[in-house]
Amino acid sequence: MPNERLRTAMLERGLTPVDLADVLEVDPKSVERWIAGRLPYRRHRYAVAARLGVDESYLWPDAMSRDQVANASESEIVNIYPARWAVPSELWRSFFDNAEHEIGILVYSGLFIPEDAGIMRAIRRKAENDIKVRILLGDPDSDNVYQRGIDEGIDMDMAARCRMAQVLHAPLREIDGVEFRLHSTILYNSIYRVDDQVLANTHIFGTPASNAPVLHLRHVAGGDMVSTYVESFDRVWANGTPLD
Numbered sequence: 001m002p003n004e005r006l007r008t009a010m011l012e013r014g015l016t017p018v019d020l021a022d023v024l025e026v027d028p029k030s031v032e033r034w035i036a037g038r039l040p041y042r043r044h045r046y047a048v049a050a051r052l053g054v055d056e057s058y059l060w061p062d063a064m065s066r067d068q069v070a071n072a073s074e075s076e077i078v079n080i081y082p083a084r085w086a087v088p089s090e091l092w093r094s095f096f097d098n099a100e101h102e103i104g105i106l107v108y109s110g111l112f113i114p115e116d117a118g119i120m121r122a123i124r125r126k127a128e129n130d131i132k133v134r135i136l137l138g139d140p141d142s143d144n145v146y147q148r149g150i151d152e153g154i155d156m157d158m159a160a161r162c163r164m165a166q167v168l169h170a171p172l173r174e175i176d177g178v179e180f181r182l183h184s185t186i187l188y189n190s191i192y193r194v195d196d197q198v199l200a201n202t203h204i205f206g207t208p209a210s211n212a213p214v215l216h217l218r219h220v221a222g223g224d225m226v227s228t229y230v231e232s233f234d235r236v237w238a239n240g241t242p243l244d
Contacts, residue, residue, distance in 0.1 A: 002036055006035055009054055013052060013053075015051075034048070040060075045060055057227070076219060079215075079216040081215075083212060083213060084112075084211070086214075087216075092113075092119055093119055096123050096126065097125070098195075103133045103194055104134045105136065105193075106192075108145060109158070109161035109165040110137075111161060112210070114169050114172075123172060124171065124175065133175075133179070135181075136180075136181050137162055137243070138162040138165075138182070138183065138187065139241070142184030143184070145158055146158070181240030181242055182240060189229070189232075191229050196226065197217065197218045197219070198217045198225075198230065200214065200229055202215070
């Protein structure tokens with residue numbers, strides 16, 4: 001069966017089999033066989049994925065055993081914090097300040113972000129240097145935001161916090177390249193992503209996000225934890241409503 005993911009990734013980047021073969025120092029016919037469905041050696045799979053800027057498991061999802069994927073995914077865990085308040089403020093600032101390609105934030109309100117001048121300066125600095133920034137805030141009029149407020153015992157305060165987040169993010173909304181959208185999803189995790197890293201703030205019923213654990217993850221070839229969170233972020237973004 002042809003590998004349409006490989007073919008598409010090459011087309012999107014304007015690469016021919018000859019181009020890719022030159023980079024990998026292999027025969028162009030080998031690349032054509034990979035497109036036709038043949039499985040490359042592991043070293044070639046890794047090199048192709050690196051050149052195309054995609055994950056090896058995306059191009060060849062059946063190439064690794066479940067144990068190999070599990071072991072690689074475990075290696076993606078950098079640290080686990082018992083609560084969001086336990087994450088050092090310096091980490092949040094350096095996390096965003098080290099972005100080279102993109103920044104993504106998925107929250108309901110996430111007020112600690114715009115209330116921290118250091119974090120806001122880091123994000124603004126990156127946006128002004130052409131780093132893509134996408135921020136998803138909770139729709140204050142949505143049923144799920146209203147229900148989260150009830151679950152946490154703060155009722156309409158949750159919607160008020162979402163509205164406050166829009167106000168506090170005003171300095172970023174003025175910058176070209178920073179996009180804001182509202183979402184009405186059930187927020188299972190708040191997701192903060194920078195390039196190949198993720199800070200995932202888990203959500204626990206009836207508990208404020210600040211008191212729930214945070215996973216610090218960095219992508220490792222073959223692992224799928226980071227890619228799972230990134231794909232979730234992208235799905236929410238695709239269904240979000242642009243913020244006027």
